[in-house]
Amino acid sequence: MDFTPIKDAMTSKSYGKIADVCDDLMLQVSTQGIAFEDEWPYTIHLLGHIYVDDINSARFLWKSIPPAIKERQPEVGAAWKIGQRLWTRDYAAVHEAIRGFEWSPEAQCIVAAFSELYTKKMFQLLLSAYSTISIQDTALFLGMSEDDVTNYVVEQGWTVDSASRMLTVKKQPIVTEQKLDPSKLQRLTEYVFHLEH
Template sequence: MDFSLLKEAMESNSFEKIADICDQLMLQVSAQGIKFEEDWPYTIHLLGHLYVNDVNSARFLWKTIPSVVKEKQPEVVAVWKIGQQLWMRNYSGVHEAIRGFDWSPQTQGLITAFSELYTNKMFHLLLSAYSTITVGDTALFLGMSEENATNYALQRGWTIDSVSGMLTVKKQPIVTEQKLDPSKLQRLTEYVFHLEH
């Protein structure tokens, strides 16, 4: 099996491409009738789907992984624990599943990138859903200690009320760009001119 495209994607941190590359390779290998049970990079494949937030495809892949692989490769099972927490929308459970395994060097870069992406996604979820939130809830969503979550939020412009322990969310300004099409302006001018005369 030629995993050169997958290797390139991993080395260049193009993690968003991994799921598609693995899916295509799996289809090619399957079409050739080659058996690949234990040689397949299931850990990376599953993580690739989770990275692009495709939990349904990860779930389907999990169901197709042979039980012998699940028994012999604990890292595959550890990745699926992350997938289960995503499936159940257990935000803090995702972080616990990430921290709860000693990842291999081959997987570490992808896990770190996924963790950062997920934390950023959760932060933006909080940003859009709350105007104030407790430090404890923020820490839960971000998978951090209360001190780290507070620092993370403060660095992004939030403020804290030290008496109540509430963080005030700093909403991002909504930028709307108006593009003026000169031809439309010309037609409007002509129309107004026509109405006035």
């Protein structure tokens, strides 16, 4: 079986394309009646869906994986553990699931990329949801130690109250749309009209 398209997507770090590449290839192989269960890169396929935050497709794929594969390939179960945590919105446990397994070199790349993406997503969630939050809670959400998370958020402009162990969130400035001057619009319209006639 030729897994070149999957390998190419992994090599180019096009992790956002992995799920689609795997889905298309699996469909092609299935329609040809080729038995592929033992060779299929289920871990990468699951992680591809998780990377693009398509947990429904990851669940469907997990349910379709033969039980014998799940038993023989513990990495497949470890990938699904991340998916389960996302499904139940157990945000802090996502980081535990990521760190709780010794990933193969192939999977390590996409897991590390997902971890970074997920941390940024959680940071944006905290940014939009809180004005103050404890260091401990922030560390859970971002999957870092309390010291690391304090350094991370201070770099983002947050402030720390050491006595209360609370962080004050620095909100991002709201970008307002620039209003178009009606006289400029009129001149542009006249100019375009002149060019056309």
